[in-house]
Amino acid sequence: MFHSRVFASILKKNRGGGSIINGAITNFKGTKTTPLNHLRDFHQQQNPSSRSFLYGFRSLSKGYNYQCVPSSMRKMSTVAASVGCESQEGLRLLVKGGPKAQKMVGIWLFGSAAWVFSMVILGGVTRLTRSGLSMTDWKFSGGLPPLSDQDWLLEFEKYKQSPEYKIVNKGMSIEDFKFIYWMEYAHRMWGRGLGIVFALPFSYFLRKGYITVRLGAKLCGLFALGAGQGLIGWWMVKSGLEEPASEYAQPRVSPYRLAAHLTSAFVIYGGLLWTALSVVMPEPPAESLAWVRGAAKVKRLALPVSLIVGITAVSGAFVAGNDAGHAFNTFPMMGDKWIPDDIFNLKPLIRNFFENTSTVQLDHRILAITSLISIGALWWFSKKLDIHPAVRSLIGATVGMATLQVSLGISTLLSYVPVSLGTAHQAGALTLLTLVILLNHTVRKPSASLLKSLPQVVKTPL
Numbered sequence: 001m002f003h004s005r006v007f008a009s010i011l012k013k014n015r016g017g018g019s020i021i022n023g024a025i026t027n028f029k030g031t032k033t034t035p036l037n038h039l040r041d042f043h044q045q046q047n048p049s050s051r052s053f054l055y056g057f058r059s060l061s062k063g064y065n066y067q068c069v070p071s072s073m074r075k076m077s078t079v080a081a082s083v084g085c086e087s088q089e090g091l092r093l094l095v096k097g098g099p100k101a102q103k104m105v106g107i108w109l110f111g112s113a114a115w116v117f118s119m120v121i122l123g124g125v126t127r128l129t130r131s132g133l134s135m136t137d138w139k140f141s142g143g144l145p146p147l148s149d150q151d152w153l154l155e156f157e158k159y160k161q162s163p164e165y166k167i168v169n170k171g172m173s174i175e176d177f178k179f180i181y182w183m184e185y186a187h188r189m190w191g192r193g194l195g196i197v198f199a200l201p202f203s204y205f206l207r208k209g210y211i212t213v214r215l216g217a218k219l220c221g222l223f224a225l226g227a228g229q230g231l232i233g234w235w236m237v238k239s240g241l242e243e244p245a246s247e248y249a250q251p252r253v254s255p256y257r258l259a260a261h262l263t264s265a266f267v268i269y270g271g272l273l274w275t276a277l278s279v280v281m282p283e284p285p286a287e288s289l290a291w292v293r294g295a296a297k298v299k300r301l302a303l304p305v306s307l308i309v310g311i312t313a314v315s316g317a318f319v320a321g322n323d324a325g326h327a328f329n330t331f332p333m334m335g336d337k338w339i340p341d342d343i344f345n346l347k348p349l350i351r352n353f354f355e356n357t358s359t360v361q362l363d364h365r366i367l368a369i370t371s372l373i374s375i376g377a378l379w380w381f382s383k384k385l386d387i388h389p390a391v392r393s394l395i396g397a398t399v400g401m402a403t404l405q406v407s408l409g410i411s412t413l414l415s416y417v418p419v420s421l422g423t424a425h426q427a428g429a430l431t432l433l434t435l436v437i438l439l440n441h442t443v444r445k446p447s448a449s450l451l452k453s454l455p456q457v458v459k460t461p462l
Helices: 002-013 035-046 048-061 071-083 099-128 149-160 163-167 174-208 213-240 255-280 289-321 349-355 357-382 389-414 419-442 448-453
Strands: 019-021 024-026
Touching: 099 174, 099 255, 099 419, 149 163, 149 174, 174 213, 213 255, 255 289, 255 349, 255 419, 289 357, 289 389, 289 419, 349 357, 357 389, 389 419
Parallel strands: none
Antiparallel strands: 019 024
16 A cells, blocks of 8 residues: 555646656656655655654665666666765765665675774683683684594693793683683684685676675785784783793783784774765765765864874773782772872883883873763763764764763772673674764765765755
8 A cells, every 4th residue: 555655646747748768757847756755745744753764775775876877878777776876076985886785795794804803802702711722823814623532632731831820820621621622723723714704705796797896905904904903912812922031920821912913903993984884875974065064074073082082092901911900990980099109110211101000000090981981971062062963863873873882881890800800891893893983974074976975955845
């Protein structure tokens, strides 16, 4: 019944000289519209409350330009629509082959980003269970795990030579060793699996001709970073296999190398997510010039806020690398003081910000609160702006996630860093980073062709 009413409305509007050519309705005056616009207008009349949702849907649909076929090719528009427009005025698409190809490449990139997300979480669990130093050698291509009791004994003997066994896990049973070995082995093989999941579809899409030169260059760079991530991971682990400076110090990986490993993972994840969003949403949601101007104002604040969030996430890597979460398990004070006395004990002074447990934790606390305040200020500022509903919703979600992340951090500290809360806190950091990336992508500047077609203000239905 609904479909009948919609098409009856379309036919009625075009009675008396209109014709339908490949989904584009053209009258004798030369004006064109599409069934999508008729559907939107009719639905807004029946349900005005859905206007905001349809605005966002219409904005996304602008990435698939239904009118991009030249007039001389109108009679071949059915074929052209299936192939899609490879470029538009002021907008260069990253994928060739039309909407179907965009969808396939987008799903692949989002899936790869999700895989990296899971890699970061698994890496956090591996670190929190102190499993990262259980494998004392590394091969780029990997290998089979121990398959016999003799193989397990051989691996266990290698581990017994490590400082971690001698100082921390002396007397460990082989069953306990198997647990930490499997954790590290799973983390390494999951990373190699990502390489296969990324490389095989990439080769397929290249062969099909879907990947543009610009997109191909970006993806090759991300693939190189992914391959280098394995080397960075072993470089990090190797630092934990060295004898500690003091017999009283516990063996652990270098905080600098751990921060490099985690930061590299964040960069790969952010790059994949941004590229995937650019593939499936070549244009930001924009329905009027007023909303574009509002988004530009949000962008000026979103960029510095994103920088603060990123620095806070990296500072968390130094907290993990120095085991700083196991010190000063009180909040808001650190022990019985607001600022510990030993925050500048190390020389030169700069070392304290990366190696001093007290300073590293204090820095992370300050940065976390600063992130929450800055995101809250962005939300407060945006309340006065005329912006797209999708942008407003994203800002609200970011405020909520920042509040949850700070709460998780405090709970993790007060609980002496249990594996469950520590893992949730690391996942929260990446989720907050995801929302920040999505917000920045949504408020980017539209193409010149879209700007020319926008009205000054959003047209509201009567």
